[in-house]
Amino acid sequence: HKDKKKSQLQANEYSHTLPRGPASHGVLGFHSNLLPSNHPSEDRRSGATCLPGGGLLLGVFDGHAGPACAHAVSQRLFYYIAVATLPLRTLAELEQAVQEERAVPPLLEWHKHPQDHSGSHSGQDAFHSLRAYWQLRLQGQVPVCDGGSISSALVDAFSRLDDDLSLEAQAHLRGSLPGRSLTCPLQVALSGCTACVVHVSQGVLHVANLGDSRAVLGVQEAGGGWSALSLTADHNAQNPAELRRVAGEHPAAERRTAVRHGRLLGLLLPFRAFGDVRFKWSSEALAHLCETRPDVLAAVGGVRAPQNYLTPPYLSARPEVTCHRIRAADKFLVLATDGLWELMHRQTVVQLVGQHSAGVTLGGLQRLLLERKGRALAALEDQNAATHLLRHAVGDDGYGGVEPRRLAKMLSLPADVARMYRDDITITVIQLNELHA
Numbered sequence: 001h002k003d004k005k006k007s008q009l010q011a012n013e014y015s016h017t018l019p020r021g022p023a024s025h026g027v028l029g030f031h032s033n034l035l036p037s038n039h040p041s042e043d044r045r046s047g048a049t050c051l052p053g054g055g056l057l058l059g060v061f062d063g064h065a066g067p068a069c070a071h072a073v074s075q076r077l078f079y080y081i082a083v084a085t086l087p088l089r090t091l092a093e094l095e096q097a098v099q100e101e102r103a104v105p106p107l108l109e110w111h112k113h114p115q116d117h118s119g120s121h122s123g124q125d126a127f128h129s130l131r132a133y134w135q136l137r138l139q140g141q142v143p144v145c146d147g148g149s150i151s152s153a154l155v156d157a158f159s160r161l162d163d164d165l166s167l168e169a170q171a172h173l174r175g176s177l178p179g180r181s182l183t184c185p186l187q188v189a190l191s192g193c194t195a196c197v198v199h200v201s202q203g204v205l206h207v208a209n210l211g212d213s214r215a216v217l218g219v220q221e222a223g224g225g226w227s228a229l230s231l232t233a234d235h236n237a238q239n240p241a242e243l244r245r246v247a248g249e250h251p252a253a254e255r256r257t258a259v260r261h262g263r264l265l266g267l268l269l270p271f272r273a274f275g276d277v278r279f280k281w282s283s284e285a286l287a288h289l290c291e292t293r294p295d296v297l298a299a300v301g302g303v304r305a306p307q308n309y310l311t312p313p314y315l316s317a318r319p320e321v322t323c324h325r326i327r328a329a330d331k332f333l334v335l336a337t338d339g340l341w342e343l344m345h346r347q348t349v350v351q352l353v354g355q356h357s358a359g360v361t362l363g364g365l366q367r368l369l370l371e372r373k374g375r376a377l378a379a380l381e382d383q384n385a386a387t388h389l390l391r392h393a394v395g396d397d398g399y400g401g402v403e404p405r406r407l408a409k410m411l412s413l414p415a416d417v418a419r420m421y422r423d424d425i426t427i428t429v430i431q432l433n434e435l436h437a
Helices: 002-010 068-085 088-099 123-138 150-173 184-190 240-248 283-292 294-300 346-359 362-371 373-381 385-395 404-411 415-421
Strands: 014-017 029-035 043-050 056-064 108-110 192-201 204-210 214-220 226-230 320-325 330-336 425-431
Touching (some): 002 385, 029 043, 029 385, 043 068, 043 425, 056 068, 056 425, 068 123, 068 150, 068 184, 088 123, 150 184, 150 192, 150 204, 192 214, 192 330, 214 346, 226 346, 330 346, 330 385, 346 385, 385 404, 385 425
Antiparallel strands (some): 014 029, 043 056, 192 204, 204 320, 214 226, 214 330, 330 425
């Protein structure tokens, strides 16, 4: 039982250490893990270094209505961010290589678990869309980021990818893409996903958030204690600013219908997401989809325009970007899908990661042994900080520890039952600075 529980918790764990020096951009390394609830999991994660020397990208993606959108976004978004942030001369070299039919130099060095990004994807269509994006930048039709704002580049990359996902689905509907069955472009556009991505370069964090995943900074106080600093805000009905934004984008007559029962048009919890074109396309486009592709209707459980669908789009793919310069007291950043935050408060998350980080040093382990034997053993059990968080989130004993029988029971639930207790959980813990001795 214990071995099965351990292997289940550790099956998707991944860690990566960055070389010391300027190339690390202020990051020591990161730990990541994913614990599915849905089968297959609707969560995805990504990690990559931009080439050449463009910083580190890490992200978590929470899919809904199936995994297709999260899968595509986790594979493609970082390429769009690279194109949005690269110098124009580098993009010109890329374009020349394509025109001369030479090998295109890689834009990203991926850091991923062997099972991440498994499955087929329409690579050729994705490449054509990406090339069109860098061509627009070269033609001066996209805001230039050379030495400028990473924030605006992130916003543009998110928005452009979402537009391309929609355009590729429309092209498929018009029959300009091969295949008669429900294929990738439509699955991607009709499902959806939230995204929380951090770009780290030269000691500065830019967090781009879309939806209700979160980024929380672990700050070590002078006395050795921990505080949690949120770098994101949820885009849902619990956020008054989001309610005001949605209300302001539609006529006053829709005040009572744009958001009902805490959901967009009474249906969707996040107010910002990739995909979900039935909250973005025109009523006519959705009607055409239903008329021409009844197989789509059957496959995704209905895509007719929602009730009171008067002035689309209702859903935004524009991320909210936060900029933060890494300070000496900033020790780690936790990116996680809402499956974690539904089970655990941000302060508890930071405490656990802080204690775990201290526990992997000898001095810290001695302190933990003096404080509480059980906590020291838990810190030893998991080398990976994300796994440590998963163990506590799922096996919480109510007193800051783990109840082994509860953990074993929660991990042995069949998929259809597990979803009643928790969501898919994806966590990436980014180590920023050494801890104080």
